[in-house]
Amino acid sequence: MATSDKKAIVVGAGLVGALLTILLARRGYQVEVFERRGDMRGVGFKGGRSINLAMSTRGWKAIDKAGIRKKIEANAIAMKGRMMHNLDGSLNFQPYGKTGQAIYSVSRGGLNLELIEIADTFDNVQLHFHQKCTQVALDEGELHFEDGKTGATNVHDAPLIFGADGAFSAIRSAMQRKSRFNYSQHYLDYGYKELTIPASANGGFQMEQHALHIWPRGKFMLIALPNPDGSFTCTLFLPYEGEDSFEHLHTDTEILAFFQKYFPDAIPMMPDLLEDFYQNPTASLVTIRCNPWQYQHRVLLLGDASHAIVPFYGQGMNSGFEDCTILDGLMEQHGADWPTIMDAFSESRPKDADAIADLALRNFVEMRDLVADPQFLLRKKIAAHLHQQHPDAFLPLYSMVTFSHIPYSQALAEGKAQDQLFEQILALENIETNWQHNPKLDSIFQHWLASKKQLATV
C-alpha cells in the first residue's frame, strides 16, 4: 500500500471509533471520521454525571496505547468488590479479586471526550460531526452522509472503512444484505432504567464509594456505580412484563410500593426517584453477533457494531477497546497488508466476542440471583483460596475475564472446566466448614489439574 493510499474512513466517534482513530493516525493513516451526533466538546459536556462504565484490565491496556491513563485515572473510582444490599438493610462485601485489584468506575462521556480531543490533535485526522450515514455501497467502498444541520449529502470513499458505529451500525446493516453474512440480534425480556443517588449535602458519598453496589432480588436487581462528584448512577434491571415488571410501575403509588418492598434502604438516598423514573426512558438489552466482520478486505466492523453485549460483565467497552489493541498489534505485525490483517482479525476475534456475549448473559443470573446464594458465596471463597494456594494453576473465571488478557473464549472454556471441579468440591461432606484444610478437596483439585494437563498434551 503506497503512502498516498493510507487513507481510512472511520464511521462513529464513540469510544471505539475515537480510540481506533488515534491508533490509525499514529500509524500514519489519513483518517476521516464521521459521527452522527454533534461534537460533545461543543455542547459543554461535563464528566461525572453521565452513564458510567467499569474499566478493567483490557480497557486499561488500550488506554495506555492512547497515552491517556493519567487523565482517565484522575476521574476513575476504584471499585474493589460487590457490596450486596440485603432486604433487611444489611450489607455483604465480596472482593472482585486479590488485594489491590479493582475495576474502575469511569464516565462514558468523559472518556469519549478525552479520546476525541486526542484524536483531534493529529494533523492527519479530520473529524466530521452531525454526519448520518444514509447509504453504504460496500463494493465501491463509498458512503453517503447526510449533514444533520444543513441536510446536505456528502459522498466519501476510501480504501479502508471501519464501522465503529454501534449496535445499530449502518455499515453492518449493508453487510447483512450480502450473502453468507451470519447475523443475530437477541433482546432480553428485561429493560433498564437509570436512576440517581445524589451526593450528600456536604458533597460526600451516601454509601461506600469503592464498591459496585447490588441489590440482588432473584429475577431482577438494582445496581449503583460511584461518580467523582459523590453521586451514584443507579440502574434498575427489571422484566418488561410479569408480576414484578415495568408494566406495573406507572403511578407514584406503584413505584414507591415497589421500591419500599424491594429496595427500602435505597429510598431515603433517592430524593428524585419518581422524577427520574418518569423522565428516564426504559431501554432494552440486546446481544448482537455476526460473522464475518470484514468485507472484501476493505470494510471492517469493530465494537458494538459487530458484538453488542449485555452490560452484566462490565466488558462492553473493554472488549471493544481490546478489538483496537488486537488490530493495532496486527498492524504492527503486518504493516499495511490489510487482506492479511482483516482475515486474521475476522477469523480469530468473533469467537472471543461470542464467548464474552455468553459470559455476560450468564453473569446477569449471577448478579441478580446467585450473589445472594450461600453455595455460590462458598464457591467464591474456595476459588479465591485455590488461587492463593496455586496462583499459576488456578485463576477464577471472573479474574480471567476482568484482570487478564486471556482470550475470552479460553476463559469461557476454562470456566466450564471449573464448573466441573466445583461440582465435585461442593458435594464434599461439611465442605462449608472444612474447606480451608481438606485433603479430599486437595486430591480432587490435583486430579482435575492432572486431567486438564493431560487433555492439553493430547
Added chain:
Amino acid sequence: MATSDKKAIVVGAGLVGALLTILLARRGYQVEVFERRGDMRGVGFKGGRSINLAMSTRGWKAIDKAGIRKKIEANAIAMKGRMMHNLDGSLNFQPYGKTGQAIYSVSRGGLNLELIEIADTFDNVQLHFHQKCTQVALDEGELHFEDGKTGATNVHDAPLIFGADGAFSAIRSAMQRKSRFNYSQHYLDYGYKELTIPASANGGFQMEQHALHIWPRGKFMLIALPNPDGSFTCTLFLPYEGEDSFEHLHTDTEILAFFQKYFPDAIPMMPDLLEDFYQNPTASLVTIRCNPWQYQHRVLLLGDASHAIVPFYGQGMNSGFEDCTILDGLMEQHGADWPTIMDAFSESRPKDADAIADLALRNFVEMRDLVADPQFLLRKKIAAHLHQQHPDAFLPLYSMVTFSHIPYSQALAEGKAQDQLFEQILALENIETNWQHNPKLDSIFQHWLASKKQLATV
C-alpha cells in the same frame, strides 16, 4: 371491524402470498397484492421444468382450502421413497412411509401460477406486479412501492398488512429496526447448484420416476426430483470451500473429474452438465428466525419472511402453507378480531417454525451421510416395524413431519424421545438380525411407552 375496514395489503405474490390472498378474499377482505416481479402469466411460463418442490400432507391441506387439488395433482409425481445411488452404481430404495404414502414433486412455477390465477378470479382482489417495496412505515401502516417499469412511486396503506415477501422481506427488515425484535440469519457453509437430467430420446424417464434420487457422499450430495416431462431437476449441495468444494470446480477437467469420482452413474444422463454448471448460479442456504411475527396487531409475517429454512426436509413450502391454514382457522374462530388472531398466531407458531428449521438442518446430515449408514437403515426398518405393530403409539419422526399435522415442535420433541428409545434398542445383542422377533426389544419399547405416558400425565 366494520365491513368497510376489511381491507388488507399482501406484500408478495409467491406461493404463500398468493394462497393467503385467496383465503382472505374468501372471507370477504378487499385485498391489494404487491409483487416485486412481473406477472408470470404474461411471460409465457410453462410448468414442468422449473424448480420443483416436495408437496406433502401439510401442503395438500392448504391446496384443498384453495380448492385446486385436482389441478395440482394432475402435474404432481408421487415419490414413494428415497432411491440411493451408491458409488458402484448399485441402488437402494427406502420407502418414505407406509404403502400408499408419498411426497409429490410439484413445479414451483406451475403451482404459483395456479394460485395467482385463482386469486385473480375474485372481484375483491387487486394484483399489482413490478411493485418493489421501498419504504415501510410500520406505525402508520403505510408502504411505498416503486414501479419497476415506470419508476413511479405509489403509497398505500391498510388496517392489515401481511408480509409474505420471502427470505429477504422488506416488511421484516423494517420490523428488525424496532426494539425487542429478535432476529437471526444463519448461512450454511454449503452452496447449491441446479443441474438437469433431461428426458430420454423417447420422452421417458432415465431413472425410476416415483422416487427422490440421492447420491449421498458423506459431506455432500446430489439429489434429483422428477418432472412431468420426463426430466429430473438435480441439485448439487456442496461446501463452498475445502477439499471437495465449489472453489475447486472451475474448469471442464475439474468438474468432470469430480463427477467421475463421485457420481459416475449420473454423467451419461447429463449431456448438458458442463453448460448447466457454468450457467446456473451457486446459491446459498439460509435459515431465518425471528420473533415476534406481528407488529401492533396490524402487520404480520408469514412463510419465508418469518421462517426461511434449508430445503432438506422438503418443508419450506409446506410450512408456509400451514401458516395459511392456521391463520385461516383463527379467522374462522375469531372473525375479524385481529388483535386476538395475531397474538394467537405469533405466540404459537414461531416455536413450530423453529422446530422445522432445526429438523431441516438435521436432515441434511441424514440425507448426505446417514442414509448410507447400516445402523441408520436398521433403525428405519425397526421404526417402520414398530409403527406397523403399534400404529397409534408409535409414528416415526419422518412420518410425523411429512404425513401428519402434528405441530412441528411436538414432532421434534417426540423425535428426541425416539432417539433415546433407539439408543437402547440398537445396543441389543444381534439386533441387526433378530429385530423382528425380540422380546427384549418389546420390553424396552413398552417401558419407553409407559414412561412417556407417565410424563404426559404429570
